[in-house]
Amino acid sequence: MMEKFENIGKQMPYNESQEYLDNLVSRVTEKAVEEGRESLQKGRKRGLHTILWPAVSVAAAAAVLLFVFLGRGAGEPENQTHIAMNTESPIDTFLNGLSDEELMQLSSYEIEEVSLAEEDKSYE
């Protein structure tokens, strides 16, 4: 079947020379290699990110869980009381021991003292 077309041949009606096409192919090849390398490097970086991010997330989640569980173990009522007692200052102990009336007197005394002090200052 194909023999009948042989008179026509396989010549294409274009004028691109062999040299031009050789150059074109080598140019195209070099660009492909260049872009291929770049995409390979990007792919590797992306791959590293793909591995690193889940690892970091899992580690963070594990750290949070550990913190919660250890916090619960250490947070027994006795220890909490102990800590609270230790942080109470002597002034707080004194104030807690006062009755309501004594507290009122103390607060009014403070206000008077402050206003007097201000008046004193203004006369100076």
Added chain:
Amino acid sequence: MDKTLEKEITGLLNTDVEKGFRLLMQHCGKALYWHIRRIVVCHDDAEDALQETSIKIFRSLETYRGDGKLISWVYRIATNEALHVLRKKAGLLRSLDSLSQSLSGSLAEESSLDEGSVEVVFQKALLTLPTQQRIVFNMRYYDDLSYEEIAQATGKSVGTLKVNYHYAYQKVKDYLKENL
């Protein structure tokens, strides 16, 4: 591509992909250009499609399993890129086969020979074919690929390809009778 060369390239791909790719392009680059050019007709489009083809080949060579013929695999990528160019030209509403008029126009613009020359008339005859038939005819007539190789490249059965080629041959013959 003969079997020795294909073996050499496939062997290189296992050890040095870049070297294997260069050898492949050295031997197939021009054939791929002409294969694409026959489909898209316009040189600039052919150059762009060849560039995309070579990038895709290089990127995919690492994953190439060698379960088919290398030449068929390479032609498959090139054909897809060429068809991609045509689809962009055709747009959403037009079929690829409706491009024959504009492709004939490109042929007239880019041809270095007279419009009545045998080569130009033959190309015009090919452009009257449906795209699928045209691709099969080109691969068989110009690239001397076997039906099995074309089947691997196009994903069609050998029987379908033989029918395609037969219809293409008849149409081209009739066109030449009328126009030469």
